[in-house]
Amino acid sequence: MKKDIPQFKVQDLAIAIVPNNDDEDFWDVYIMNLRDEPINNVLINSKGYGELEGEEIETTILRHFFERIGPLKIEKIEPIQTKFFEITNEYWVSFQYNDYMYDKKYVFVKGSISQINFTPIPFLDKKGVMIR
Numbered sequence: 001m002k003k004d005i006p007q008f009k010v011q012d013l014a015i016a017i018v019p020n021n022d023d024e025d026f027w028d029v030y031i032m033n034l035r036d037e038p039i040n041n042v043l044i045n046s047k048g049y050g051e052l053e054g055e056e057i058e059t060t061i062l063r064h065f066f067e068r069i070g071p072l073k074i075e076k077i078e079p080i081q082t083k084f085f086e087i088t089n090e091y092w093v094s095f096q097y098n099d100y101m102y103d104k105k106y107v108f109v110k111g112s113i114s115q116i117n118f119t120p121i122p123f124l125d126k127k128g129v130m131i132r
Helices: 082-086
Strands: 013-019 026-033 039-052 055-058 062-069 073-081 088-097 100-108 119-121 126-131
Touching: 013 073, 013 088, 013 100, 026 039, 026 062, 026 088, 039 073, 039 082, 062 073, 073 082, 100 126
Parallel strands: none
Antiparallel strands: 013 026, 013 126, 026 073, 039 055, 039 062, 039 088, 088 100, 119 126
16 A cells, blocks of 8 residues: 555755856856765756747756765765756756665756855865755
8 A cells, every 4th residue: 555655855965056166157066964874876857947038948868877975975976057946947867775766856947047046065165055
């Protein structure tokens, strides 16, 4: 029965989008494991969708895989063009921890990736936008 399946909540994991110091047209997207233990078999699907310059668009779905992300570690997922900040950007993360599969969607809605939403980003000594 569905009620018999445990429903564990994703905690201590975050996605951050941070300005790139070398190219102002691209920012960097990171995944952060804020746990004291590693997570395994991390699969991330990223896509963007919405209206851009008067046209409905949907970006290609990109898939990223990390066999292991160590405790209190950060990994770069991908660069993102700043022009896509005007659409919704979604990162669907699934991973294994303590023999259980977890998943969570991190959704940066249109216009949310902006300096007014900056917060300090752990491990990077930079500011950016983060969803935990």
